[in-house]
Amino acid sequence: MQFFQRFKDFAIKGNVLDLAVGIIIGAAFTTVTQSLVNDIIMPPVGKIIDNVNFSNLYIPLDQKARGIPTVEDARKAGAVIAYGNFLQNVINFLIIALVVFVLVNAVHSLRKKEAEKPVDPPAPTKEESLLIEIRDALKAMQPGNTNPS
Incomplete structure (x- = not known):
């Protein structure tokens, strides 16, 4: 029973929640940045260098x-x-x-x-x-x- 209480204390601490939020925001940020590169930046760059x-x-x-x-x-x-x-x-x-x-x-x-x-x-x-x-x-x-x- 003490194990579960310690786990609950660990999981509810602010640092763990902050880390989880950071990971979720990071994943969303990566998706947006990849779209920026793939859909907005790379097509003109490819066009400039002969439609590559x-x-x-x-x-x-x-x-x-x-x-x-x-x-x-x-x-x-x-x-x-x-x-x-x-x-x-x-x-x-x-x-x-x-x-x-x-x-x-x-x-x-x-x-x-x-x-x-x-x-x-x-x-x-x-x-x-x-x-x-x-x-x-x-x-x-x-x-x-x-x-x-």
């Missing part, structure tokens, strides 16, 4: 796979090194890394600005307020003080 479809770039290792236009068909014909897919994944990684870098820098900048803001002094505690009243009362009782409060 990166996903179909490969090096045939078997004579039978030579000259086949798609990497899937070439794989059926023989062994190939599909470097186009690798290029696509490298570009995905670089874009994700750039976006994460920009986001982290923005968060650090906001935190730095927040830390640089002047902090108002805390309100005096009850004890401090009482001591201030006592001090002021003692000053008022001193001889020569013509300003009664």
Whole structure:
């Protein structure tokens, strides 16, 4: 029974929940970034470099796979090194890394600005307020003080 209680305490802790939320957001972010690369960035890049479809770039290792236009068909014909897919994944990684870098820098900048803001002094505690009243009362009782409060 103690095992289940410890597991429940572990699972309910904020760190585990934060980690789970981070993983879910990361997976969604990866999907969006892959769509950005595959659907928006790579088509113009392919058009600029003579209508090259990166996903179909490969090096045939078997004579039978030579000259086949798609990497899937070439794989059926023989062994190939599909470097186009690798290029696509490298570009995905670089874009994700750039976006994460920009986001982290923005968060650090906001935190730095927040830390640089002047902090108002805390309100005096009850004890401090009482001591201030006592001090002021003692000053008022001193001889020569013509300003009664």
